[in-house]
Amino acid sequence: MLRVVLATANPAKAAEITVLLGSALDLLPRPLWLPDTPEDGRTIEENAWAKAAAVVAATGLPAVADDTVLEVDALGGAPGLRSGRYAGEHAGEAANTDRLLRELAGVPERLRGAWVRTVAVLGFPDGTRLVGVGAARGTVTRQRRGATGFGYDAVFAPDEGDGRTLAEMSAEEKARYYCRGRAFRDLLACLSDRGPAEDRRRTAR
Secondary structure, three states: OOEEEEOOOOHHHHHHHHHHHOOOOEEEOOOOOOOOOOOOOOOHHHHHHHHHHHHHHHHOOOEEEEEEEEEEHHHOOOEEOOHHHOOOOOOOHHHHHHHHHHHOOOOOHHHOEEEEEEEEEEEOOOOOEEEEEEEEEEEEOOOOOOOOOOOOHHHEEEOOOOOOOHHHOOHHHHHHHOHHHHHHHHHHHHHHHOOOOOOOOOOOO
16 A cells, blocks of 8 residues: 655644545655645645645655635635635634635625635655546535534535535535545546556646
8 A cells, every 4th residue: 555645734634635545545644843835836736736745855755735725706716726824824714714704795695606626636756746636616605504624614515415514514425525525536546547657647627
């Protein structure tokens, strides 16, 4: 089984990725001494690759990372690449969600549609990278609902679900409907198809 280091320092995200990949890869935690990687790429793939590459360079082992963005129709695609720092560089998830809900106050249901997109990257010491992509369409709710998840989970209800937010779903349901589960399944398919000398890459669309 391939030994891979998790690039995320977020315990909730690490647990989620472990559920998605733990049966296929031998996952190791991110080293505690490793500093955060700046997320200043021009695309979500650039951000995901930067996080994976930093861990590969520090450990000499393959590393897996992802970047996820929320794109709200009524906000012209915002918060987009700033999804993780929408309320400021060090504001945190609660403040990001608070700002989102404030900016959508008074926006009717039919205009609260949004996309969530994830790019997952598995990077190797030789510079090879495998890329998985996933997307999901949904609606931003008017208030937080649910007690699980992280990020914007409590205010995003996927269209393919039954009206519940991601934070009201089980881990298995979230993996089925959310972009992160789809991206990591795509990544595993890419890894499964990879030949001994083949570098298969997929880019986010």
